[in-house]
Amino acid sequence: MSGKNGLRIVLCWHMHQPQYCDLISGEYKLPWAYLHAIKDYVDMAAHIEAVPDARAVINFAPVLLEQLDDYAAQISGFLRDHKAIRDPLLAALVAPVLPAHAEQRMELVNNCLRVNRQRIVERFPAYLRLVELAGPFLENCKDLLYVSDQFLSDLVFWYHLGWLGETVRRNDLRVQRWQEQGNNFSLHDRRELLVLIGELLSGIIDCYADLADSGKVELAVSPYAHPILPLMLDLQSAREAMPDVLLPELEFYQGGEERARWHLREGVNVFEQYFRRKPTGCWPSEGSISKPVLELLEEYGFRWTATGETVLRNSLRKTQGEDAVAAHDAVLQGYRLGEDGKLVCFFRDDKLSDEIGFNYSTWHADDAVANFIHHLEQVAAAHPDRKLALPVILDGENAWEHFPENGYHFLRSLYEQLAAHPTLKLSTFSECLDDGVEIASLSDIVSGSWVYGTFSTWIGDRDKNRGWDMLGDAKRAFDRACNTGDLNSEQILAAQLQLAVCEGSDWFWWFGDYNPANSVSDFESLFRMHLSNLYNLLDQEPPEYLAHTFARGSGDPAMGGVMRQGQATD
Numbered sequence: 001m002s003g004k005n006g007l008r009i010v011l012c013w014h015m016h017q018p019q020y021c022d023l024i025s026g027e028y029k030l031p032w033a034y035l036h037a038i039k040d041y042v043d044m045a046a047h048i049e050a051v052p053d054a055r056a057v058i059n060f061a062p063v064l065l066e067q068l069d070d071y072a073a074q075i076s077g078f079l080r081d082h083k084a085i086r087d088p089l090l091a092a093l094v095a096p097v098l099p100a101h102a103e104q105r106m107e108l109v110n111n112c113l114r115v116n117r118q119r120i121v122e123r124f125p126a127y128l129r130l131v132e133l134a135g136p137f138l139e140n141c142k143d144l145l146y147v148s149d150q151f152l153s154d155l156v157f158w159y160h161l162g163w164l165g166e167t168v169r170r171n172d173l174r175v176q177r178w179q180e181q182g183n184n185f186s187l188h189d190r191r192e193l194l195v196l197i198g199e200l201l202s203g204i205i206d207c208y209a210d211l212a213d214s215g216k217v218e219l220a221v222s223p224y225a226h227p228i229l230p231l232m233l234d235l236q237s238a239r240e241a242m243p244d245v246l247l248p249e250l251e252f253y254q255g256g257e258e259r260a261r262w263h264l265r266e267g268v269n270v271f272e273q274y275f276r277r278k279p280t281g282c283w284p285s286e287g288s289i290s291k292p293v294l295e296l297l298e299e300y301g302f303r304w305t306a307t308g309e310t311v312l313r314n315s316l317r318k319t320q321g322e323d324a325v326a327a328h329d330a331v332l333q334g335y336r337l338g339e340d341g342k343l344v345c346f347f348r349d350d351k352l353s354d355e356i357g358f359n360y361s362t363w364h365a366d367d368a369v370a371n372f373i374h375h376l377e378q379v380a381a382a383h384p385d386r387k388l389a390l391p392v393i394l395d396g397e398n399a400w401e402h403f404p405e406n407g408y409h410f411l412r413s414l415y416e417q418l419a420a421h422p423t424l425k426l427s428t429f430s431e432c433l434d435d436g437v438e439i440a441s442l443s444d445i446v447s448g449s450w451v452y453g454t455f456s457t458w459i460g461d462r463d464k465n466r467g468w469d470m471l472g473d474a475k476r477a478f479d480r481a482c483n484t485g486d487l488n489s490e491q492i493l494a495a496q497l498q499l500a501v502c503e504g505s506d507w508f509w510w511f512g513d514y515n516p517a518n519s520v521s522d523f524e525s526l527f528r529m530h531l532s533n534l535y536n537l538l539d540q541e542p543p544e545y546l547a548h549t550f551a552r553g554s555g556d557p558a559m560g561g562v563m564r565q566g567q568a569t570d
Contacts, residue, residue, distance in 0.1 A: 005384070005385050005386055005387050006380065006387070006423060006424070006425055007332075007376065007379060007380040007383070007388050007389070007390060007423070007424055007425070008387075008388070008389040008390070008425050008426075008427035008431070008432050008435070008437060009376060009389075009390055009392065009418055009424055009425065009426055009427065010057060010346070010389055010390070010391045010392065010393075010426075010427055010428060010429055010432065011055070011056045011057065011392050011414075011418075011426070012056070012057040012058075012059065012220075012283070012306065012391060012392065012393040012394075012429070013044060013056060013057070013058055013059070013394070013395075013396030014059045014061075014222070014283055014393065014394070014395055014396050015040075015041060015044075015058065015059065015060050015061065015064060015396045015397060016059075016060075016061040016064055016222065016226060016395075016396075016397075017032055017033045017036060017061070017063075017064045017067065017397075018063065018225070018226060018501075018504045018505075018506035018507070018523075018526075019063050019067070019225065019501040019504065019530070020032065020033055020067065020526070021067065021070070021086075022529060022533065023494075023497065023498055023501065023530075023533060024533050024536065024537070026086045027086050027087070027088070028086055028087035028088070028090075029522075029525075029526055029529070030522060030526070031087055031089045031090060031111075033064060033067040033068065033071065034067075034068075034071045034087065034090060034197070034201060035163045036397040036398075037068055037071070037200065037201055037204055038160075038163055038164055038165060038168070038197055038200045038201065039163050039164060039165045039397075039400070039401075039406060040165065040396065040397035040400055040406070041068075041204050041396075041397070042165040042167065042168060042200050042204060043165035043166055043167050043168075043400070043406055043407070043408070043411070044056075044058070044396055044411075045204070045207045045208055045211060046165070046167035047167070047411045047412055047415055048211055048216055048217060048415065049207075049211060049216070050167075050412065050415075051412070051415040051416050051419050052419065053419035053420070053426065054216055054415040054418075054419050054426060055216060055217070055218075055419075055426040055427055055428055055431070056216070056217055056218075056426075056428070057217070057218045057219075057220055057281065057428050057429055058208055058211075058217050058218070058219055058220070058396070059219075059220040059221065059222060059281075059282075059283040059396075060208075060219070060220075060221060060222070060271070061221075061222045061224075061225075061226045061285075062221060062222070062223075062224045062225075062266070062267045062270035062271055063224060063225045063226065063501070063504070065205065065270055065271070065274050066270060068201060068204055068205060069205065069274070071087070071090075071201050072198060072201040072202040074086055074087070074090075075090075075194060075197065075198035075201065075202075076198060076202070078094070078194070079194070079195065079198065089108075089111050089112075089156070089159075090194075090197075092108055092156050093156055093157065093160055093190050093193065093194055094187070094190050094191050094194050096187055098149050098152045098153065098156075099152075102141045102142050102143075102144045102145050103141060105144040105145075105147060105152065106137075106138060106141045106144050108152060108155075108156065109134050109137070109138060109144065109147075109152070109155065110138070111159075112134075112155045112156055112158075112159040113131060113134065114518075115159065115162055115163065115401075116401040116402065117131070119401055119402065119403070119404060119405075119406075120162040120163070120401070121162065123162075123405075124158065124161075124162065124179065125182075126154075126158065126182035126183050127158040127161075127162055130151065130154055130155045130158060131155075133151070134155065150184065153185055153187075153190065154183050154184065154185055156190075157178075157185040157189065157190055157193060160193055160197065161175070161178055161179070161193065164196075165200075165406060166405045166406040166407075166408040167408070168196075168200065170408075172196065174192060174193075174196060175196070178193070205274050205275070208275070209274075209275050209276060209277075212275065212277065217428075218280070218281065218428035218429065218430050218431070219271075219275055219277070219279060220279055220280070220281035220282060220283055220429075221267050221268060221271040221279040221281075221282055221283075222267060222282065222283050222284065222285050223260070223263035223264050223267045223282075223284065223285055224262070224263040224264075224266040224267040224270065224500055225263060225500040225501050225503055225504045226285040226286075226504045226505050226506065227259070227260070227263055227285055227500075227503040227504060227505060228285055228286060228288045228449070228455065228458050228459075228505050228508070229260050229263070229284055229285065229288055229289075229290075229293045229296070230288050230289065230290035230292070230293050230447045230455070231253065231288070231455060231458065231459060231468075232253050232256040232257075232259055232260045232503065233253075233256050233257055233260055233290065233292050233293065234252065234256070234290070234292070235247060235248070235250065235251065235252055235253060235459070235468070236252075237290050237447040237455075238447070238454070238455045238459050238460065240290075240314075240446050240447040240448070241311075241314055241446055241447060241448045241453055241454040241455070242454050242455070242456060242460060245456070245459070245460040246460055246465070247459065247460070247465065248459070248465035248466070248468040248469045248472070249465075249469050250468050250469050250471075250472035253468075253471075253472060253475065254472065254475050254476055254479060255475065255479060257292075259475075259499075259500075259503065260293075260296060261296070262496065262500065263500060263503070264282075264296065264297075264300050265300075266500070268300065278301070279302070280302065280303040280304065280430050281302060281303060281304045281305065281306075281429050281430065282297055282300075282302045282304075282305050283305070283306055283393075284297070284305060284307070285505050286449045286450060286451065286457070286458070286505055287306060287307035287308050287311070287348065287393070287449050287450030287451075288307070288447075288448070288449040288450075288455065288505075289305065289307045289311065289345070289445065289447065289448070289449075290445065290447035291337065291444065291445050291447070294337050294341075294343055294345065294445060295337075297343055298341065298342055298343035302343060303342075303343070303344065303429075303430060303433065304334070304343065304344045304345070304346060304429045304430065304433065305343060305344075305345050305346075306345065306346040306347065306348065306391060306393060306429070307345065307347060307348065307448070307449065307450055308347065308348050308350065308448070308449060308450030308451065308452075308453055309331050309347050309348050309349060309350040309453075309567070310350070310448065310450075310452060310453025310454075310567055311347065311445070311446065311447075311448040311449070311450070311453045312330060312331060312335070312347040313325050313330070313453065314446035314448060314453050315442055315444065315445045315446045316330060316442075317446075318444060318446055319442060319443045319444050328382065329383060329386075329388065330347075331347045331348075331349050331390070331391075332379070332383065332388035332389060332390055332438075333388065333389075333437070333438045333439060333440045334346050334389065334432070334433070334437060334438070334439045334440070335347070335439065335440050335441065335442045336439060336440075336441050336442070337441070337442055337444075337445060338441060338442075338443065339441055341441070344429075344433060344439055345442075345445075346389065346391045346429060346432075347391065348391050348392070348393040348394075348450055349390050349391060349392060350565070350567050351375075352372065352375055352376075352390070352392050353392050353393055353394045354394075354565045354567075355368075355371075355372065355375075356372070356392070356394060356399060357394045357395065357399045357565070358558060358565060360372070360403075360410060361399065361402040361403045361404075361407075365404075365409035365410040365413055366409075366413065368410055369410060369413045369414050369417055372414065373417055373418070373421070373424070376390065376424055377423070377424070380423055380424060386438060387435060387436055387437045387438055388437060388438060389427065389429075389432040389437045391429075393450070451565075452567060453567075457508070457509055458505055458508040458509060459508065461511065461512045463511035463512055463513070463550060463551035464508050464511045464512060466511075466550050466551070467507060467508050467511050467527065467550075467551070468508070470527075470531060470543075470545070470546070470550075471502055471503065471531070473543065474499070474502060474531050474534050474535065475499065477534075477535060477538055477540055478495060478499050478534065478538060481495070481538040481539070481540065482495075486539070487538070487539075491537065494537050495534060495537045495538055498530065498533050498534045498537055499534055501530050502527070502530045502531055502534055506523060507523055507524075507526065507527035507530075509523075510522075510523035510524065510551075510553075511523075511524065511551040512551070512553070512555075513552065513553055513554055513555060514553070514555035515553040515555050516553050516555060516556065517552065517553045517554055518553075519553065520551055520552055520553030521549075521552070521553070524549060524550065524551045524552075525549075528546045528547075528550075531546055532546050
């Protein structure tokens, strides 16, 4: 369809996990980077690889790429040189001696229950039996002393077996053998499973690079540690979409522009290191943009960026009025800021993106794909003589555990039917630009993110604001330490990296009582750990408040809170 009229469909998947590693001790505090890798990052690549004319945009957070590389190196080091694995859960998979104390056993059992029960546990009778047996023991921690080591071995084995991607499950004879065996896994079995996990982890980055070489994937990047750039540049930008928001005591983030540039520069460097090419596009963390952010992205040479539909609607309302807001073709065009702008910003179709993220998991795959394509055909039919692009943008990992078989049937059918469609054309953002899709101009942009078009997920709540104040304190301590000249260049580099991790968006995402208690606890404690590490690297005593919990959760949001819908539903 190159050069012809028609509707281009851009599927953009964002792969992102925050830094779970304690950068001082080297220990991983949560396992989600490697677990999503062996399940989702592997599957997402395999589906694209399997369909000849498939196309997609894959965006990686650089701090995730580093963790994937580190996990692969850990497993290789363990298998070749007997080095310790620095993730306790992964280490337990191959530990000859499992924990003896009741509290340690309870922690291991609890960790092996953190999985989608309906889609994973209940799919495998042997795993379900172990989980059902674990229930009574967890009610009385001391009873876990009577649990056999074989029970723990089988449970941790099934946990990792359950997390494997569906494309691996269907094609790897070892996995099929283990599933048939069901129980009584030996230490050799566990080591074999670790070998498989190592194979998967070590191949992920090269697999995506190969897909990019073949033209099936356009690779894009986010700022290094996934910070909310508009707020780093100007905390007051939150008021553009939320005039009445209650902001932190911190009036501005000291040196915010310098830090934003650091994240962009370092993000590009890490991307080039792993993928051997320059990124042409940038999904700014959480699709968070502002006029200064767009100007920065253009300065750094990016060809395109993207954000949420509500940001576009808010901007059109401000600059062109309600008629422009209501236009059905608004989200189908790219936009430049001003007449002279070079960077093109695309805007997410919220409805169709959220159908995948929140609704289709309960549908039969054939019905879901048919419904999705029907919507696309209606859009295409309404604009038959124009070159337009419809962006579908969402998280690349968290939705699939809610689908049967990790979304295998939905994703494979989606790619196959779109690739073979006579009028719809799978494309990438750069291909859209090369093909001359319609580009309009915006005289101004209202700052916001893909979530509701605001920054409410990261600022404005009491606990979120407290997090910003704590981060502001740490940044001032960092600046003072750097200005005194007491730190050598190596110490400054280590502190810069630790500061970057503290600036990530995920900590603020999870602060707020509307989130689940376990997730809030995990990320709140990680945030305080990272801040404390920063003070230690600066040779300063951490503030007393870092020893105390400041955020708790009691909510039960859709999909466990790992995803949000693009538009507010209340």
